[in-house]
Amino acid sequence: MNAILTVAGKEFRDGLRNRWIVAITVIFAVLAIGLAYFGAAAAGRVGFTSLSTTIVSLASLAVFIIPLIALMLAYDGVVGEDENGTLLLLMTYPLSRWQILLGKMAGHGAIMAFSTLLGFGSAAIIMGLFADSTSWGDLISAFSLFIVSAILLGWVFIAFAYIISTLVTEKSKAAGMALIVWFLFVLVFDLGLLGLLVGTQGDVNAELFPYLLLLNPTDIFRLVNISYFASEKITGLMAIAQHVQFSTITLLLGMLVWLSSSIGLALLFFNRRSL
Amino acid sequence: MSIVELERVEKHYQSVHALQGLDLVIQPGEILGLFGHNGAGKTTTIKLILGLIEATKGTVRVFGEDPTLSEARNLRRKLGFLQENVSFYDQLTGLEVLNYFAKLKGVSKKQSRELLHQVGLDHAIKRRVKTYSKGMRQRLGLAQALLGDPKLLLLDEPTVGLDPIATQDFYQRLNQLKERGCTIILCSHVLPGVEKYIDRGLIMGHGHILAEGNLDDLRAKANLPLTLRISGDVELPENLQGRIKQRNGEIHMEVGLEEKMQVMKTVMSLPGLENIDLHLPTLEDLYTYFTGSMQLEAEK
Structure with a gap:
């Protein structure tokens, strides 16, 4: 346990030093405040829009950017240390492989969680102070759920990044694979589902279809935040899920399943990695 | 009891036979020089001793135990290792890097400061490693290897990037460590100056031991x-x-x-x-002779 904390602490300090934490925090804060303030610009006015509009549009933007940041943060977690030679060195220390990997993932996970909380949290506080229409109670509960799901999404993609990182032997290859993973989960998967829907002319089992959304952690993230505001008019792919109402807990558990299985896979591949 | 025992060890990587029937026994307090061209099997030998890889055939014993077993993990506290071309975490300071490794090895922070002083990095402990020169990084690596008073020290090309004075200092430190009972394996293809400090030399080529012994033995064998x-x-x-x-x-x-x-x-x-x-004939002459004769044989 101690060794894991030591490795995680070092990783977190690295994140502070190379400005990752500051960068992610600022991006998230600017994104959230900007969307909240200019969200209604298309309607010809500025000023803080309703909480539900803000969260729903924030979720659909965050779903692109969080996976990207998480993958960029952690893609060289293993292969980078290998190229530096420090991985070999760590292996000669009295700690096991899983301790190294869990420690590094915990460190990167902490960077992600800390920045998400700070970035979106500060945006929530600013909204609470300056937007008259929303009550603190609504704001806190909505943003809490958003932040928790955003952190989980970040963690899932950090675990994806580690799977990539343990499988390749060159940093550049890891970067390329991370880009492909991002493209597949964030863009291609939804397009594929829509294609399936259109291609079969809607003749798919309406009961089954929503479950397909659970096969992609980014869709789960969107469902969590959209279903929280059930009153909002839902468009696009997310509308399919209306046939089957998943509870928030089910959805969050779904993300945890994604998280734990990806961590498990990363550990498995790392144990097999030859030096 | 011998510190390291390798018995008829073979290591194959797919079609490559990195080591073929290697026998090696190292006694406590011995400084062994391991020499050979690239691909001779030096690094494979080191990795086997460190327990990073498993031997395809034969047995490896370090401090009397199989180093690849997880029970042997605590033995690693008695090990010091510095590999070739290690570049530490650039964003951290020299002291932070050494404290990190000290913590992982269960060594006090006080010792990491002492070691930084001993390798002559006092002035740079608060500077980030990315500002370090190659020689300074190498010295940081040495300090890392010396954490926790190791009983077995494995050094791969330790003097690369060190200036002549630092190299002399380094060899003298090895002698001090040896007096304290530390066993040292020195892996190198940079040879001048190393003769005086090693007890025994091992010249490797293509996974075999070409010659073995102290300098006099080697001279007698080569008969140059x-x-x-x-x-x-x-x-x-x-x-x-x-x-x-x-x-x-x-x-x-x-x-x-x-x-x-x-x-x-x-x-x-x-x-x-x-x-x-x-x-x-210097060690370098002997090295050239032994590796040369191996090549001649190979050509036949």
Whole structure:
């Protein structure tokens, strides 16, 4: 346990030093405040829009950017240390492989969680102070759920990044694979589902279809935040899920399943990695 | 008890036979030099001793245990290792890097400061590693290897990037460690200057041991002639005329080890002798000889 904390602490300090934490925090804060303030610009006015509009549009933007940041943060977690030679060195220390990997993932996970909380949290506080229409109670509960799901999404993609990182032997290859993973989960998967829907002319089992959304952690993230505001008019792919109402807990558990299985896979591949 | 025991160890990587039937026993307090060209099997040997890879055949014992077993993990506290070309975490300071490794090894932070002082990095402990020169990084790596007073120290090309004075310092430190009972394996293909400090040399090639022993043993085995350089207006006796290799102001002649004293006496008594230089085959000459003879065999 101690060794894991030591490795995680070092990783977190690295994140502070190379400005990752500051960068992610600022991006998230600017994104959230900007969307909240200019969200209604298309309607010809500025000023803080309703909480539900803000969260729903924030979720659909965050779903692109969080996976990207998480993958960029952690893609060289293993292969980078290998190229530096420090991985070999760590292996000669009295700690096991899983301790190294869990420690590094915990460190990167902490960077992600800390920045998400700070970035979106500060945006929530600013909204609470300056937007008259929303009550603190609504704001806190909505943003809490958003932040928790955003952190989980970040963690899932950090675990994806580690799977990539343990499988390749060159940093550049890891970067390329991370880009492909991002493209597949964030863009291609939804397009594929829509294609399936259109291609079969809607003749798919309406009961089954929503479950397909659970096969992609980014869709789960969107469902969590959209279903929280059930009153909002839902468009696009997310509308399919209306046939089957998943509870928030089910959805969050779904993300945890994604998280734990990806961590498990990363550990498995790392144990097999030859030096 | 011997610290390291390798018995008929083989290591194959797919089609490559990195090691073939290696036998090696290292006694406590010994400094062993491991020499060989790239791909000779040095690094594989080191990795086997560290327990990073498993032998395909044969047995490896370090401190009497199989280093690949997870029960042997605590033995690693008694190990120090520095590999070639390690670049530490650039964003952290020298002290932070060493404290990190100290914590992982269960060593006090006080010791990491002491070690930084010993390797002469006092002035740079608060600077980030990315500002370090190659020599400074190497010294940081050495400090890392010395954490926790290791009983077995494995050093791969430890003097790369060190200036001559730092290299001398480094070898002297090795002697101090040896006096404290530390066993040291030194892996290198940079040879000049290392002879004085090693107890035994091991020259490897293509996964085999080509030659083994202390410098005298190796010289006797190679039976390389020594070179005499004679200056002055001298006339060599008949029987030595044939040995002259070169004559331009001074005379270069090659003499076998066994007739060294006899020839020296003869030359010393010659009238007109001004100076005489004796050049014994160095480790480098021996290395070239052994690896060269291996290549010749391979060509056959």
